[in-house]
Amino acid sequence: MILKYDISPKILEKIPLSNDERLYYAIPYDIDGDGAWIKGAYLLVTTKNIHIFDGEIIKETIEIKDLSHAKAEAKVGGGILVVTKDGEDKVLVHYSARHLSRYAYIARGINILISGRFEEAESNEYEKMCPKCGRAIPGTKYCPKCSKEGGFLKEFIGLAKPYKKDFFGVFVLMVLVAITTLLNPEIQKHLINDVLKGNGGFKKAMVFLAIMFSLSVAIVIINYLKSNASTKLGAKISADLRMKLFKKYQALPLSFINDRRPGELLNRITQDTTAIREFLEDVFCNLFAVLFIFIWDIIFMMVLNFKLAILTFITVPLVVVLIVAFRKAVYRIFHLQFRKNDDVSSDLQDVISGMRVVKTYGREEEEANRFKRLSGEFARTQRRNETFWAIFYPMISFLMGMGAVIVVYFGGLDVFAGKMSAGELYQFIAYTTLLFQYINWMSWLPRELTVLTSSIERINDILNQEIEEKDPDTMKDIEIEGEITFNHATFGYKSYEPVLENINVVVNKGEMIGIVGASGTGKSTLINLLMGLYQVDDGRLLIDNTDIKDINSKSFHSQLGVVLQETFLFSGTILDNIRFSKPDATYEEIVKAAKTANAHDFICNTPDGYNTYVGEKGYTLSGGERQRIAIARAILTNPRLLILDEATASLDTENEFMIQKALERLTEGKTTFAIAHRLSTLRKADRIMVIDGHNIAEIGTHEELLAKKGMYYNLYKAQIG
Amino acid sequence: MAEINTYEKEAEEMTRMTVITDKDKFERTNGGFVNLTKDGILFERVKVVRLFPFTDADKYISIRENSAKAKEIGIIEDLGALDENTQEILREQLRLNYFTPVIEKIYNIKDEYGYAYFHVLTDKGECKFAINMASNAVTKLSDSRLIIMDLDENRFEIRDVNALTQKERRKLDLFL
Numbered sequence: 087m088i089l090k091y092d093i094s095p096k097i098l099e100k101i102p103l104s105n106d107e108r109l110y111y112a113i114p115y116d117i118d119g120d121g122a123w124i125k126g127a128y129l130l131v132t133t134k135n136i137h138i139f140d141g142e143i144i145k146e147t148i149e150i151k152d153l154s155h156a157k158a159e160a161k162v163g164g165g166i167l168v169v170t171k172d173g174e175d176k177v178l179v180h181y182s183a184r185h186l187s188r189y190a191y192i193a194r195g196i197n198i199l200i201s202g203r204f205e206e207a208e209s210n211e212y213e214k215m216c217p218k219c220g221r222a223i224p225g226t227k228y229c230p231k232c233s234k235e236g237g238f239l240k241e242f243i244g245l246a247k248p249y250k251k252d253f254f255g256v257f258v259l260m261v262l263v264a265i266t267t268l269l270n271p272e273i274q275k276h277l278i279n280d281v282l283k284g285n286g287g288f289k290k291a292m293v294f295l296a297i298m299f300s301l302s303v304a305i306v307i308i309n310y311l312k313s314n315a316s317t318k319l320g321a322k323i324s325a326d327l328r329m330k331l332f333k334k335y336q337a338l339p340l341s342f343i344n345d346r347r348p349g350e351l352l353n354r355i356t357q358d359t360t361a362i363r364e365f366l367e368d369v370f371c372n373l374f375a376v377l378f379i380f381i382w383d384i385i386f387m388m389v390l391n392f393k394l395a396i397l398t399f400i401t402v403p404l405v406v407v408l409i410v411a412f413r414k415a416v417y418r419i420f421h422l423q424f425r426k427n428d429d430v431s432s433d434l435q436d437v438i439s440g441m442r443v444v445k446t447y448g449r450e451e452e453e454a455n456r457f458k459r460l461s462g463e464f465a466r467t468q469r470r471n472e473t474f475w476a477i478f479y480p481m482i483s484f485l486m487g488m489g490a491v492i493v494v495y496f497g498g499l500d501v502f503a504g505k506m507s508a509g510e511l512y513q514f515i516a517y518t519t520l521l522f523q524y525i526n527w528m529s530w531l532p533r534e535l536t537v538l539t540s541s542i543e544r545i546n547d548i549l550n551q552e553i554e555e556k557d558p559d560t561m562k563d564i565e566i567e568g569e570i571t572f573n574h575a576t577f578g579y580k581s582y583e584p585v586l587e588n589i590n591v592v593v594n595k596g597e598m599i600g601i602v603g604a605s606g607t608g609k610s611t612l613i614n615l616l617m618g619l620y621q622v623d624d625g626r627l628l629i630d631n632t633d634i635k636d637i638n639s640k641s642f643h644s645q646l647g648v649v650l651q652e653t654f655l656f657s658g659t660i661l662d663n664i665r666f667s668k669p670d671a672t673y674e675e676i677v678k679a680a681k682t683a684n685a686h687d688f689i690c691n692t693p694d695g696y697n698t699y700v701g702e703k704g705y706t707l708s709g710g711e712r713q714r715i716a717i718a719r720a721i722l723t724n725p726r727l728l729i730l731d732e733a734t735a736s737l738d739t740e741n742e743f744m745i746q747k748a749l750e751r752l753t754e755g756k757t758t759f760a761i762a763h764r765l766s767t768l769r770k771a772d773r774i775m776v777i778d779g780h781n782i783a784e785i786g787t788h789e790e791l792l793a794k795k796g797m798y799y800n801l802y803k804a805q806i807g
Numbered sequence: 808m809a810e811i812n813t814y815e816k817e818a819e820e821m822t823r824m825t826v827i828t829d830k831d832k833f834e835r836t837n838g839g840f841v842n843l844t845k846d847g848i849l850f851e852r853v854k855v856v857r858l859f860p861f862t863d864a865d866k867y868i869s870i871r872e873n874s875a876k877a878k879e880i881g882i883i884e885d886l887g888a889l890d891e892n893t894q895e896i897l898r899e900q901l902r903l904n905y906f907t908p909v910i911e912k913i914y915n916i917k918d919e920y921g922y923a924y925f926h927v928l929t930d931k932g933e934c935k936f937a938i939n940m941a942s943n944a945v946t947k948l949s950d951s952r953l954i955i956m957d958l959d960e961n962r963f964e965i966r967d968v969n970a971l972t973q974k975e976r977r978k979l980d981l982f983l
Contacts, residue, residue, distance in 0.1 A: 161903065221922070
C-alpha cells in the first residue's frame with residue numbers, strides 16, 4: 087500500500103525541509119469540510135511537521151513535537167485522522183473508506199515520530215485499485231493488466247515449461263487437424279470439376295470418395311487424439327497447481343490467510359486451477375489449429391478469387407459487430423433472469439429455515455404474498471427472455487448466412503462468365519463458412535484470455551508469496567518448562583485496530599491463569615498469540631526466556647494442548663480424531679487418554695466403538711462428547727502448556743462437571759491458560775487476569791481481586807448474586 | 808442491599824430513556840468536535856449516532872459518551888426541532904461520522920471481467936468507483952432503494968431507482 091504518493095514539486099517547494107528533516111508520508115484525503123468529494127488534497131508528514139494541503143495551498147501546519155497522540159478513527163463510510171494537542175482532540179482530515187487502512191499506518195507512523203523514534207511505517211497490504219490504470223486488482227500485489235502486459239506470455243511459458251513434451255504433442259496434432267480441415271474443400275473441388283462436370287468415370291469418382299472418406303476418418307481420429315492429449319495435459323497441470331497451492335497455504339502465516347476472505351483462498355485452489363484446465367482443454371487445444379486454418383483460409387480464398395474474397399471480408403466487421411451486440415443483449419437479459427431466480431431461492435430459504443418464527447407470529451399470509459410477487463416477477467422475466475431468444479436467434483443466424491448468399495450471387499456470376507469453375511465456387515463457399523465459423527470462435531478469445539490471465543495472476547500471487555525463511559540453525563527445539571512472559575506485547579489483526587496493547591505479565595511454571603473479560607476484548611487473541619498462530623507486532627512473547635519466534639514450531643506445537651469452545655472433528659473415526667495429535671499412539675495410550683477425559687464410556691456405547699465414524703456425514707456426537715474427545719486428544723501428547731478457550735461454555739451442568747473433572751486431571755502441574763465466562767469454572771486458577779480495553783485491567787488471585795472491588799468483583803457479584 | 812452491583816445498575820440504566828431538550832447545551836470544540844453540558848455535567852467529545860440512518864436520518868439521534876462503552880447520555884428525537892446553531896454543530900458531527908454519497912445521476916457503467924466501473928454524480932460531487940460483481944455489492948433496502956458497496960467499502964445510496972431515467976436504469980439493470 088502506497089504511503090508516499092508522488093507530489094508535485096510546486097507543493098514540495100512550499101515546505102522547505104530543514105537540515106535533518108525528511109518527508110516520510112504523503113497521502114491524499116478525499117472529503118472536504120462540507121462533506122463533499124475533493125481531489126488533489128494531500129496530507130504530508132515530515133519527521134517534524136504535518137502539513138495539510140488543499141491543492142497547492144497550505145491549509146494548516148502542525149508541529150509533531152506539540153502532539154501527544156495520533157489516531158485514525160474509522161467512521162461509517164470513511165474515517166478521520168485525529169491528533170491530540172494540549173490534551174484536546176482535533177480533527178485533521180476526513181477521508182473515504184478508500185484510504186481507511188492507509189491512514190491507520192499514517193497514525194502509527196506519526197505516533198512513532200511523537201515517541202521520538204524515526205522508523206518509517208510500512209504497509210504490506212495490497213492496493214485494491216491499480217494506481218496506474220484505475221482498474222480493480224483481483225486480490226494480488228500487482229495489477230495483471232499493467233504490470234506484466236508483455237510478461238503474461240512469459241508467465242504462461244513458465245507454467246508450461248515442465249510439460250514441454252505434452253505441449254509439443256498437442257501442437258503437432260493441431261497442425262494435423264488444420265491440414266486435414268483445409269484439404270477437404272480442395273478434394274471436393276476436384277470431385278466436382280474433374281469427375282462430375284468432366285468425364286471422370288466411375289473409377290475416378292470412387293478414388294475421390296475414398297480420399298474424402300479417409301480424410302473424414304482422419305479428422306475424427308486426430309481430433310480424438312488431440313482432445314485426449316489436451317485434457318490429460320490440462321488435468322495434469324491443474325492437479326500439480328492445486329497441490330502446490332495447498333502446500334503453500336499451509337506454509338503461509340495465518341495472518342496472510344486472515345487478510346483474505348475465506349472463500350477467495352478456496353476459489354484459488356478450486357476455481358482458478360479449473361479455469362486453467364478449461365482453457366487448456368477448450369481453447370488452447372484449438373488455438374493454433376484455428377489460427378493456422380484461419381490464415382490459410384484467407385490465403386486460399388484470395389488465390390481462388392481475389393475480388394470475391396475482398397467482398398466477403400468487407401462483411402466481416404459487420405458480422406462481428408452483430409455477434410458482439412447480440413451476445414451482450416443475451417448476457418444482459420439472462421443475467422437479469424438469473425438474479426430474479428436468486429431472489430426467489432433466497433426468499434424461499436429464508437422462509438423455510440425461519441418457518442417456526444413465521445408460524446408463531448402468524449405471518450404465513452404476508453410471506454406467501456411476498457413469495458408470489460417474487461415468483462411472478464421471475465416468471466415474467468423468463469417469458470420475456472424466451473420470446474427474445476425465439477425472435478432474435480433465427481434473425482442472427484440469417485444475417486450471418488448473408489455472407490454466403492453474397493458469395494453465391496457474385497461467384498455465380500463469375501462462373502457464368504467463365505472466370506471461375508463450379509468446383510472452385512464450391513470450394514470458396516466452404517472456405518467462407520469456415521471463415522465465419524472461426525471468427526465466431528475467435529471473438530470469444532479476449533474474454534477467455536482475460537479469465538486465464540487473472541487466474542494465473544491469482545495463482546502466482548500465492549506461489550510467489552515469500553515466506554520468511556527461518557534459519558533452521560537458529561531455531562531451537564526446547565523442552566517447555568512452562569514460564570511464559572509477555573513483554574510489551576502489542577498485536578492487531580487489522581492495521582487500524584490494535585486488539586492487544588502493551589501486555590506485560592510473567593506466568594510461572596505450572597501456574598493456572600484464568601482469563602476473563604467481555605467478548606471482543608482480546609482474550610482469544612491473547613491465546614492465539616500463545617499458540618504461535620500469530621506473531622506479535624511489537625514487543626516480545628517469551629517461553630522459558632526464549633522468544634517464541636526462535637522456537638522450532640514443530641517442537642513447540644507437539645508440547646501444546648488445546649481445547650477450544652467448539653471442537654472441530656475431522657471426518658474420520660473417533661480413533662483418527664484422538665490420534666490426530668500423536669499419530670503413533672498405541673491402543674493402550676488411546677484408551678487411557680479417553681478414560682482420563684471421561685470419554686471412554688460414551689465411546690463404548692457408540693455402535694462401532696473407537697472405530698465409529700464421526701464428522702460431517704457420520705455419527706452425531708453431542709457437544710459434550712466432542713469436547714471430551716478433544717480433551718483426550720490433548721491428553722495424549724502429555725502437553726507442557728495447556729490452553730482452554732471456554733472449553734465448557736456450551737455444555738449442560740452434568741456434562742460440564744464431567745469435563746471439569748477431566749480438565750483438572752489434565753491441567754495438574756502444567757502451565758494453563760483458561761478462558762471462561764462462568765467464573766465458577768476458574769475456582770482452581772492460581773491467578774485471574776481481567777482483560778479490558780486492549781489491556782490487562784486486573785490480575786491477581788481470586789481473593790485479591792475480590793478485595794480490590796474492581797471489575798472482577800463486579801463480575802463475580804453479578805454471577806454469584 | 809447496601810451495595811448495588813454495577814452490572815445491575817448498568818442493566819437498569821440501559822432501560823432509561825433520556826430525551827435531550829433545549830436546556831442541554833452543545834458546544835463546538837476548537838478541535839472540531841462537540842461537548843455537551845447536561846444537568847450541569849460536562850460531557851466532552853460526545854458521539855453523535857443516527858439510530859435510523861436510512862429510514863429517518865434526522866430523527867432519533869443518540870448522544871453518547873466518548874468512552875469504550877459509549878453509554879448513552881440522551882436521545883434527540885428530532886434534529887430539526889433544535890435551534891439553528893445547535894443543528895449546525897450537530898450536523899457537522901454527522902458529516903464526519905457518516906459518509907454515504909447519494910447517487911443522483913449515472914453517467915456510465917462499464918463492466919470488465921467481473922468488475923463494474925461506475926461513473927456517477929452524487930450529492931457529494933462527481934465520482935468514479937468500482938464494484939466486484941461476484942460479491943454482494945448491492946443491498947436492497949426496499950424495492951427501489953439500494954446501497955452499493957464498492958471495492959474500498961465505500962457506500963453509495965440510490966434513493967429511488969424509479970427516479971432514474973430509462974437509460975440509466977438500463978445501465979444499472981445488470982447489477983440489480
